[in-house]
Amino acid sequence: xxxxxxxxxxxxxxxxxxxxxxxxxxxxxxxxxxxxxxxxxxxxxxxxxxxxxxxxxxxxxxxxxxxxxxxxxxxxxxxxxxxxxxxxxxxxxxxxxxxxxxxxxxxxxxxxxxxxxxxxxxxxxxxxxxxxxxxxxxxxxxxxxxxxxxxxxxxxxxxxxxxxxxxxxxxxxxxxxxxxxxxxxxxxxxxxxxxxxxxxxxxxxxxxxxxxxxxxxxxxxxxxxxxxxxxxxxxxxxxxxxxxxxxxxxxxxxxxxxxxxxxxxxxxxxxxxxxxxxxxxxxxxxxx
Amino acid sequence: xxxxxxxxxxxxxxxxxxxxxxxxxxxxxxxxxxxxxxxxxxxxxxxxxxxxxxxxxxxxxxxxxxxxxxxxxxxxxxxxxxxxxxxxxxxxxxxxxxxxxxxxxxxxxxxxxxxxxxxxxxxxxxxxxxxxxxxxxxxxxxxxxxxxxxxxxxxxxxxxxxxxxxxxxxxxxxxxxxxxxxxxxxxxxxxxxxxxxxxxxxxxxxxxxxxxxxxxxxxxxxxxxxxxxxxxxxxxxxxxxxxxxxxxxxxxxxxxxxxxxxxxxxxxxxxxxxxxxxxxxxxxxxxxxxxxxxxxxxxxxxxxx
Numbered sequence: 001x002x003x004x005x006x007x008x009x010x011x012x013x014x015x016x017x018x019x020x021x022x023x024x025x026x027x028x029x030x031x032x033x034x035x036x037x038x039x040x041x042x043x044x045x046x047x048x049x050x051x052x053x054x055x056x057x058x059x060x061x062x063x064x065x066x067x068x069x070x071x072x073x074x075x076x077x078x079x080x081x082x083x084x085x086x087x088x089x090x091x092x093x094x095x096x097x098x099x100x101x102x103x104x105x106x107x108x109x110x111x112x113x114x115x116x117x118x119x120x121x122x123x124x125x126x127x128x129x130x131x132x133x134x135x136x137x138x139x140x141x142x143x144x145x146x147x148x149x150x151x152x153x154x155x156x157x158x159x160x161x162x163x164x165x166x167x168x169x170x171x172x173x174x175x176x177x178x179x180x181x182x183x184x185x186x187x188x189x190x191x192x193x194x195x196x197x198x199x200x201x202x203x204x205x206x207x208x209x210x211x212x213x214x215x216x217x218x219x220x221x222x223x224x225x226x227x228x229x230x231x232x233x234x235x236x237x238x239x240x241x242x243x244x245x246x247x248x249x250x251x252x253x254x255x256x257x258x259x260x261x262x263x264x265x266x267x268x269x270x271x272x273x274x275x276x277x278x279x280x281x282x283x284x285x286x287x288x
Numbered sequence: 289x290x291x292x293x294x295x296x297x298x299x300x301x302x303x304x305x306x307x308x309x310x311x312x313x314x315x316x317x318x319x320x321x322x323x324x325x326x327x328x329x330x331x332x333x334x335x336x337x338x339x340x341x342x343x344x345x346x347x348x349x350x351x352x353x354x355x356x357x358x359x360x361x362x363x364x365x366x367x368x369x370x371x372x373x374x375x376x377x378x379x380x381x382x383x384x385x386x387x388x389x390x391x392x393x394x395x396x397x398x399x400x401x402x403x404x405x406x407x408x409x410x411x412x413x414x415x416x417x418x419x420x421x422x423x424x425x426x427x428x429x430x431x432x433x434x435x436x437x438x439x440x441x442x443x444x445x446x447x448x449x450x451x452x453x454x455x456x457x458x459x460x461x462x463x464x465x466x467x468x469x470x471x472x473x474x475x476x477x478x479x480x481x482x483x484x485x486x487x488x489x490x491x492x493x494x495x496x497x498x499x500x501x502x503x504x505x506x507x508x509x510x511x512x513x514x515x516x517x518x519x520x521x522x523x524x525x526x527x528x529x530x531x532x533x534x535x536x537x538x539x540x541x542x543x544x545x546x547x548x549x550x551x552x553x554x555x556x557x558x559x560x561x562x563x564x565x566x567x568x569x570x571x572x573x574x575x576x577x578x579x580x581x582x583x584x585x586x587x588x589x590x591x592x593x
Contacts, residue, residue, distance in 0.1 A: 128572055
């Protein structure tokens with residue numbers, strides 16, 4: 001082979017060039033991914049003539065914050081946000097409860113058909129929500145459970161459960177079983193082992209699972225779209241589609257403002273907690 | 289001493305129950321059975337009937353499948369879905385891989401910009417699909433408010449009918465979907481790159497392999513299993529997607545962007561034609577099942593026990 005090591009000066013130059021290329025790549029990536037969001041933000045702060053100006057107005061000055069007050073006063077967007085918050089909170093609570101029990105069961109017991117059961121749980125995650133929503137619509141209609149948050153949350157919980165269960169099982173697996181055994185020898189019940197030993201140790205994992213469940217259920221659309229048709233009960237994504245279909249092009253700035261209001265909470269949480277989310281997603285990815 | 293007494297006396301029925309995995313797994317099993325297992329059986333059964341959405345009497349028939357496969361829309365739906373899924377998946381994985389490499393290289397050098405980049409990509413993924421559809425609908429505007437049309441004209445392309453011409457609309461929907469889904473491929477592949485053995489890469493460097501050779505002869509072959517798993521997961525996701533397209537085009541113009549999941553919704557809830565809609569759902573279910581089978585095969589078994 002040719003010279004294995006380059007002279008030091010040349011190496012340093014290559015390194016500087018690499019960094020330059022990386023910065024160029026980062027700029028391109030950030031522009032591609034943030035421009036759409038920035039554009040909608042700028043639309044939300046424009047006057048009507050500015051909306052249609054050529055060349056486009058990149059920085060609306062002065063920003064029309066009144067667009068936001070208009071949206072808050074004349075659309076039910078805050079109601080939608082509140083509905084979403086209620087649904088997401090209930091989903092996270094019940095999903096964590098059920099997933100914690102199941103994850104403990106999968107992590108701490110050996111039993112026949114354990115592997116097939118785990119795989120079956122995973123397989124449910126691959127099924128399109130629209131497929132299950134149709135029979136559920138018929139059943140819920142017959143039982144008068146449409147437009148009902150209890151039945152809606154049941155479906156939300158089911159949709160996030162496979163992922164959350166797998167994630168928590170992976171987390172519990174990292175706690176050595178000897179810890180359980182020692183406690184059981186000392187007279188603790190399984191329940192006490194879970195609540196007094198496993199859960200406190202797993203607090204970061206539980207928190208991450210809660211964030212993931214919240215993000216997953218916040219963006220849920222098909223399920224409420226099919227199971228909820230009373231406008232006062234719409235979660236934010238369904239409410240926005242409803243606003244969009246009632247909006248003419250002249251009110252583009254209002255639609256933009258409503259979109260920004262709808263995504264602001266997720267983006268805020270995401271940027272704040274992105275380290276945990278990334279590590280959760282990557283550990284989940286490696287484990288399957 | 290006291291604890292021993294408790295251990296013996298404490299064997300109530302509740303504790304004996306807690307010694308078996310059943311009560312721990314029962315809530316999970318119950319929820320999944322009600323909301324997944326039962327609907328799956330039910331949708332397959334419905335696809336062989338002439339039932340209507342709202343109930344009433346019905347009989348068993350193969351008519352739904354005959355009508356579905358005989359309909360001219362079926363071929364068009366398959367074509368639209370295949371084009372949409374193929375290009376979405378190829379570009380999401382390609383872009384996701386390149387971004388994962390760039391972010392990883394920067395992170396190794398301690399560049400803060402790599403974190404900013406990662407966050408920017410991931411925020412696109414955190415936005416609900418329908419809002420992504422609305423956002424891209426605003427970008428694709430064909431009136432004077434359309435920023436992408438303005439940029440296209442600057443570059444000399446003239447007016448582009450992003451959402452009003454059938455061919456352009458399918459491309460527009462696919463681009464928006466790539467924007468949305470790249471983050472997920474990136475994060476899976478980024479996780480994969482973290483697991484690559486550093487000594488192998490270092491050995492290749494010492495042996496004089498340049499960056500391109502290290503990438504194509506070391507990184508990609510080592511990453512192949514994870515690339516394959518990512519390919520399957522992303523394909524399943526893309527087949528199942530529905531919300532973004534609904535908000536962006538509603539499946540139109542005509543049916544030019546009506547992908548399979550949207551077609552199921554359209555047949556059942558817009559045209560109130562449950563039979564063929566349920567049959568289409570069974571087709572999607574079969575696609576899900578086949579791809580899940582492939583996925584489970586690909587996963588290394590020792591990690592699943």
